[in-house]
Amino acid sequence: MTEAEWLMCENPSEMLSALRPELLHGRVLLTQRKASLFSTAAARIYRERFTLGGVDLLDAAEAYADRTPHPADLSLLRARLDQVVRFESRSVLNAIRTLFDDRASPEAVVAATLTGVCSNTPLSTSSLVLAVWCLFGNPFRPVSLEPAWVTSTVIALARGIYDGRAFDRTPILADALQDAGCEHPDILNHLRGDGPHVRGCWVVDLLLGKV
Numbered sequence: 001m002t003e004a005e006w007l008m009c010e011n012p013s014e015m016l017s018a019l020r021p022e023l024l025h026g027r028v029l030l031t032q033r034k035a036s037l038f039s040t041a042a043a044r045i046y047r048e049r050f051t052l053g054g055v056d057l058l059d060a061a062e063a064y065a066d067r068t069p070h071p072a073d074l075s076l077l078r079a080r081l082d083q084v085v086r087f088e089s090r091s092v093l094n095a096i097r098t099l100f101d102d103r104a105s106p107e108a109v110v111a112a113t114l115t116g117v118c119s120n121t122p123l124s125t126s127s128l129v130l131a132v133w134c135l136f137g138n139p140f141r142p143v144s145l146e147p148a149w150v151t152s153t154v155i156a157l158a159r160g161i162y163d164g165r166a167f168d169r170t171p172i173l174a175d176a177l178q179d180a181g182c183e184h185p186d187i188l189n190h191l192r193g194d195g196p197h198v199r200g201c202w203v204v205d206l207l208l209g210k211v
Contacts, residue, residue, distance in 0.1 A: 003140035012118075012128040016110050019139060029139055031211050035106035036065035036099050037200035039113040041131045043096070044198075046118060061099040062199050066210075130196055137186060137202040145206060149182040158207040167197035173204075 001009070001018035009015050016038070019030040040058050095116030098104040104112075118128060137143070157173045160166055174191035182188065187203050205211070 003138070006138065006140060010125065010129055012125055012132050013114050015129065015132045015136075016114075019136065024139055027139075027142065028211075029136055030106045030110070032106050032109070033065045033211065034135055034200055035109040036061060037198065038131065038135055039095065039099055039109055040065070041135070041198035041200070042113050042118055042128060045127045045131065057096065061096070064100060065200075127196065131198050134190075134196065134198050135200045135202060137190065141186070143184060143186055143206065146182065149177055149180045150207065151176070151180045154180060154207060158204045161201075162199065162204050162208060165199060167195060167201075170195075170197055170201070170203075 001014065001023065006015065006018060009018075016030065021028050040061050043058055095112040098109045098112045118125070154173065154176045157169060157176055161169050161173060170191040174188045177191070178188060190201075190203055200210075
């Protein structure tokens with residue numbers, strides 16, 4: 001896939017398949033963490049497939065993607081999977097299981113999600129395309145941070161957005177970056193855009209040093 005094709009693509013599967021190191025000068029963008037966060041973002045978009053308990057499971061999956069402690073024991077979460085997935089859909093269940101499976105490759109996590117969570121629904125894929133954009137931006141034009149932009153205020157805002165899923169604050173983060181001298185259009189336009197924004201947003205990750 002070329003940059004022009006990426007910019008026009010409306011198929012999230014094709015976009016994710018294009019994130020191969022050989023197409024991106026050796027850069028690895030589809031990490032285990034990013035794949036897991038794509039999956040949780042997709043599950044939230046298609047949340048009608050889950051019971052209320054499934055939301056807690058997605059919160060745990062996001063925490064697990066960062067390998068951060070979670071108050072719920074992972075073995076208990078795995079045992080509860082059958083109870084929180086509606087319609088007893090085995091494909092959906094398998095997709096969620098991969099989020100807690102260290103042996104599953106990033107590609108396997110994404111494939112299970114696209115097959116299990118996102119298939120056979122009347123919803124448009126446009127929300128998934130926007131989620132891919134939020135997670136990866138334009139992979140053909142990597143952005144580098146200027147040290148002057150990374151002020152204590154900027155980092156505090158980015159951390160609050162990430163930890164609290166406080167995506168309504170992204171325009172405030174854009175203002176703080178601009179106050180620090182950032183005029184990069186990709187950064188500012190993304191933060192001030194309509195979104196949707198998801199956990200793992202490429203700008204927030206860039207500021208926090210996450211991959």
